[in-house]
Amino acid sequence: MGSVKLKHYVVRKGKHAYWMPTPTMKLLGFRIISCGHDGPEAWAIAREWEERYQRTRKGLDAPLIKAYPKNSVGDAFERFRRTKEWETKPSRTREDWDRGWKYIEHVFGDVAPETITMEMMDLWYHRMIAKKGVGEAGRTMKTWRALYTVMTAMKLCTPKQDPSRAIQKQSVPGRTEIWTQSEVIRFVKGAWRAGFKGLACIIAIAWDTSFSPVDCRTLTPSHAVSVGADWGFVIQRHKTGETAFGIISRPTRQLVQTYVSGLDFELHDDAPIFRTRGAAPGPKGGRRHSPVPYQKSSLIDDVADIRRAVLGKEEKCRLMDMRRTGAVEAVSGGGTVESMAAKMGNSIDQNKTLQKTYMPVNLASVRAADESRKIGRKNIASEQNEIKKLKLVKKTS
Structure with a gap:
């Protein structure tokens, strides 16, 4: 398949195509458009949106931004x-707002916020559950409640x-999946052998440190530290802003060293270390895609591809589940709440002020959590007693 050059047309991971408007274009109401897999159909979609933008830019079409009544929800x-507060929000947070x-x-x-009643909200919310499911409805309700706080600050509605x-927001059942060490080893080796060397490092680091996926994929050389004979990373967690320290094992250290030494460019201190595999043109042509820092979508896609290839289609564990696995192992090994809070970089007790006061991040606590994980891992592996359904039968005389 050949290729075409279209303005604002981007292909990610060698196949997923998007029409990507600039910040100036977004002011006219244009948003990111998913065009499907790279090919003639995706080109046609991108070309159509590019033409719509050009007509809008030249004044032939009206901007996509709708004119709402003054002091309505849309106007707010x-x-x-248009505020600096919105500009400073992380891009993923802004995407969540737009999605809701x-x-x-x-x-x-078009409605004034003061005129919205509980009955109107109840009907809207439960219709959304029926059409879009509990998860999407819950995400949207979260956006509404955040927006209500903003409208309160604008003095468009009554505080509190x-x-x-008055509506009990329904929740999606929490995940319970955990990884085993043998699965993780196969996962790392499978990613490395398939050429996803940056991904292999991310998986190994996530397992050792219990960092979240976003914290792993955004690691830079400036986060790397050494303490005695150990290597690790000190970060400010993306989600909470808490400081977290993660120690990596010797095999992971060797993996990272091998990966970095194989890069054909010099890493700057603030540049993300781990990159995608990239893609060369196929036998029928196409674009060359150089390795780029992992984003949320590309990390999810690559993890899913390698997981299916190595562990089969039935395996449903995600990278985020390694964080839960670390907590389960540490608790099983007798780890304390204090050591887990220090390792995970969060306040796992409800009283966050006391947690920050009495559980500062320190190397001793992190080491204690790591040792508890090792003990718990052995305890879980040696536990052979399984709960089986007991069949009660009537005794015959």
């Missing part, structure tokens, strides 16, 4: 989007009178 959201807004806008966009607070 557009005002909020598309379900809020068509019902409440959000009608949605």
